[in-house]
Amino acid sequence: MTIQEFDLPARWRTLLLENYSEAIHNLEVTWPDVQSLEVSYRDIESFDPDFALSIIEEPENNTQAANQALGLLLSELGAPRIVAFVRIIELPPDSHRTVRQLRSEDLGSMISVDAIATKIGKVLPRTYEGVFVCAACGHSSHINQPNEQELVEPIECFEIDGGCGRKKNQTKFVQRVEESILIDTQFIELQEPPENLRGGVQPERILCIAEHDIAGQLNPGDRVTANGMLFVRSQRKSGKDTPIFDIFMRIHSIQRENIPLEEIQISEEEEREIKELARRDDIHDLLTKSIAPSIFGMPRQKESLMLQLFGGVASKAKDGTRLRGDIHILLMGDPGVAKSQLLSYMSQISPRGRFTSGMSASAAGLTAAAVQDSAADGRWTLEAGALALADLGLAAIDEFDKMNENDRSSMHEAMEQQRISVSKAGINATLSTRCAILAAANPKAGRFQSVSEVPFTQQINLKPALISRFDVIWLMTDQPAAEHDKLIAEHIMSNRAESTPEILIEQGSEVDPSKAAKYEGVDTSQGIVNRDLIRKYVAYAKRSIHPRLTDEAREALREFYVETRRKGGEYHDSISISARAIEGLYRLAQASARVRLSNVASIEDAERSIRLTRFWRHELMGENFDETTLQSGKKATTRNRERTLLEIVRRIFAETGETVNLADVLTEAGRLEINRDTAEDIIEALCRDGRLMRPGGYDTLQPV
Numbered sequence: 001m002t003i004q005e006f007d008l009p010a011r012w013r014t015l016l017l018e019n020y021s022e023a024i025h026n027l028e029v030t031w032p033d034v035q036s037l038e039v040s041y042r043d044i045e046s047f048d049p050d051f052a053l054s055i056i057e058e059p060e061n062n063t064q065a066a067n068q069a070l071g072l073l074l075s076e077l078g079a080p081r082i083v084a085f086v087r088i089i090e091l092p093p094d095s096h097r098t099v100r101q102l103r104s105e106d107l108g109s110m111i112s113v114d115a116i117a118t119k120i121g122k123v124l125p126r127t128y129e130g131v132f133v134c135a136a137c138g139h140s141s142h143i144n145q146p147n148e149q150e151l152v153e154p155i156e157c158f159e160i161d162g163g164c165g166r167k168k169n170q171t172k173f174v175q176r177v178e179e180s181i182l183i184d185t186q187f188i189e190l191q192e193p194p195e196n197l198r199g200g201v202q203p204e205r206i207l208c209i210a211e212h213d214i215a216g217q218l219n220p221g222d223r224v225t226a227n228g229m230l231f232v233r234s235q236r237k238s239g240k241d242t243p244i245f246d247i248f249m250r251i252h253s254i255q256r257e258n259i260p261l262e263e264i265q266i267s268e269e270e271e272r273e274i275k276e277l278a279r280r281d282d283i284h285d286l287l288t289k290s291i292a293p294s295i296f297g298m299p300r301q302k303e304s305l306m307l308q309l310f311g312g313v314a315s316k317a318k319d320g321t322r323l324r325g326d327i328h329i330l331l332m333g334d335p336g337v338a339k340s341q342l343l344s345y346m347s348q349i350s351p352r353g354r355f356t357s358g359m360s361a362s363a364a365g366l367t368a369a370a371v372q373d374s375a376a377d378g379r380w381t382l383e384a385g386a387l388a389l390a391d392l393g394l395a396a397i398d399e400f401d402k403m404n405e406n407d408r409s410s411m412h413e414a415m416e417q418q419r420i421s422v423s424k425a426g427i428n429a430t431l432s433t434r435c436a437i438l439a440a441a442n443p444k445a446g447r448f449q450s451v452s453e454v455p456f457t458q459q460i461n462l463k464p465a466l467i468s469r470f471d472v473i474w475l476m477t478d479q480p481a482a483e484h485d486k487l488i489a490e491h492i493m494s495n496r497a498e499s500t501p502e503i504l505i506e507q508g509s510e511v512d513p514s515k516a517a518k519y520e521g522v523d524t525s526q527g528i529v530n531r532d533l534i535r536k537y538v539a540y541a542k543r544s545i546h547p548r549l550t551d552e553a554r555e556a557l558r559e560f561y562v563e564t565r566r567k568g569g570e571y572h573d574s575i576s577i578s579a580r581a582i583e584g585l586y587r588l589a590q591a592s593a594r595v596r597l598s599n600v601a602s603i604e605d606a607e608r609s610i611r612l613t614r615f616w617r618h619e620l621m622g623e624n625f626d627e628t629t630l631q632s633g634k635k636a637t638t639r640n641r642e643r644t645l646l647e648i649v650r651r652i653f654a655e656t657g658e659t660v661n662l663a664d665v666l667t668e669a670g671r672l673e674i675n676r677d678t679a680e681d682i683i684e685a686l687c688r689d690g691r692l693m694r695p696g697g698y699d700t701l702q703p704v
């Protein structure tokens with residue numbers, strides 16, 4: 001049975017009255033904060049299955065009829081000026097497509113895609129109902145405007161409506177914008193979620209149009225289920241239409257994800273398996289060993305990466321500030337120590353893992369960029385970078401030291417506040433970047449020199465303030481050590497020997513070892529957990545476990561902190577650890593508890609956190625870890641000298657009240673065993689930094 005078009009508004013009216021009268025009342029009250037009425041497809045199905053089916057097959061007519069019926073009901077409630085849309089949500093499974101599957105067969109029917117918003121355009125108003133005035137008689141006609149493509153003018157000044165009856169070539173129609181009803185419209189680009197892609201495939205994208213209350217709702221990086229209709233438009237070449245079409249989607253409704261990491265489905269069976277694993281005493285070791293098994297050694301580094309997967313708990317403080325839960329790790333090291341390999345591995349096992357390079361070719365880079373989009377009529381759009389796309393996951397960033405200036409300036413906010421506010425080309429948006437960052441960086445000089453000679457902050461092209469945002473920093477140097485080298489060589493070669501030629505897998509004569517049966521669950525022969533199960537394990541833990549530290553655990557962290565600071569104080573005037581480190585310790589302890597699926601982080605978790613922290617700090621700087629070095633990029637002695645020289649200038653200036661002679665300062669400095677050349681260099685630097693000035697030429701100094 002087909003449903004006659006003229007029946008539609010009446011049917012919609014009955015449906016809405018039967019199921020949604022209360023919601024319509026509420027809409028009338030809450031408008032314009034709420035501008036649409038969400039109608040579940042399931043309700044329509046139980047109301048009338050044929051009617052429900054007709055909506056999928058003929059969405060255009062139905063949505064128009066639905067909006068008309070809603071408008072009428074609202075005006076009967078005494079609110080005739082309300083422009084509200086019916087938005088059908090929760091479409092049946094056979095309407096679901098992936099972005100990749102969208103083809104011309106789907107034209108005209110209602111479909112549903114799971115996607116991530118990659119670009120958004122500026123929100124612009126468009127005419128929804130145009131009011132046109134006849135230039136001859138002054139009568140005005142109301143014309144509904146179906147879409148943003150062209151403005152539909154009246155074809156005549158209808159006599160039935162009280163007009164003069166002139167055709168459009170006998171008069172002129174002028175739009176009265178202030179009387180017309182305008183709605184917002186916006187271009188949005190949706191991309192298939194990266195986790196559905198097989199390795200190396202470029203994600204497919206589709207350009208969409210969102211209108212009314214949906215316009216301006218999405219930010220780049222948001223994950224949604226978008227329901228809507230496909231339509232095509234001719235591609236244009238030198239001002240003419242061609243027979244090739246571009247496919248677009250008109251978004252009818254959106255549903256946001258309501259379970260974190262919703263795309264990862266965990267069966268009851270798998271949940272049982274995960275819980276069983278979590279009960280094992282050696283679960284931390286087992287998971288650590290399962291991280292990049294083809295990379296030899298580095299047990300501590302891998303342990304920290306394992307904890308990074310789980311992360312600490314993001315929370316809100318009483319004063320409203322957000323406390324980051326994600327653990328950021330920096331791998332600094334010589335070339336060829338398997339940094340890139342580790343990153344690539346981590347991006348594969350982490351839920352929503354993403355691998356990118358700081359030198360990324362994409363315009364959006366790591367954070368976001370405004371680009372002019374030819375598909376969106378050359379309008380400016382804001383494109384999400386890797387961090388926004390990895391929201392709630394992990395971003396593995398190789399060549400972190402080579403990122404562009406734009407990224408560099410937004411990176412602090414992206415790492416600590418975990419959002420980026422952008423305002424570019426008239427588009428304002430806040431992008432969430434709630435992801436753990438695993439970054440790799442190479443030294444400027446190709447190889448690391450001993451950190452006792454040159455502080456590492458000077459060996460790397462990253463500002464100390466940025467480096468200090470990392471909770472864990474590993475220094476990985478490539479030092480020849482016969483025994484170790486032999487083991488690595490053996491390890492790499494046995495890996496090769498046990499691998500399967502790719503071409504044989506493609507031809508189908510061999511099985512892909514990473515998909516073979518013995519890799520399911522826990523591989524008992526090697527004692528490792530397979531990637532798929534790790535991803536599910538992590539997703540499960542992140543969704544359901546939110547550990548708090550016991551008093552004892554907190555006491556242990558506090559003691560470590562106080563003790564480390566005290567020790568630092570004995571060596572330098574500088575402090576050896578900063579308050580920021582406490583947060584890092586806390587997160588690591590929480591992550592450790594999450595691994596056990598425990599909501600309580602105990603003393604053992606605190607101890608694991610302390611042990612790791614001690615270890616990376618020791619690797620990085622030896623015993624006397626000097627965190628002020630990390631913050632200012634200078635060794636304590638240099639800072640001391642700077643301070644001494646500043647003191648000298650200030651004192652002489654205070655005593656004499658005149659500009660200070662350079663020679664006097666150098667003499668004074670010499671007495672304090674700072675040699676002339678060094679002193680001159682430091683003074684030069686102080687003047688450059690604007691902390692001293694030279695009011696009367698090179699020989700004169702004055703405090704600022």
Ligand code: ADP
Binds near residue numbers: 295333338339
């Ligand atoms: P980086 O990014 O640090 O320059 P890569 O990740 O590109 O290094 O690694 C270089 C090569 O050396 C890779 O093929 C990697 O497998 C190998 N390699 C280096 N160290 C190890 C190790 N400890 N175990 C296994 N392979 C290693």
Ligand code: MG
Binds near residue numbers: 340398
């Ligand atoms: Mg590399």
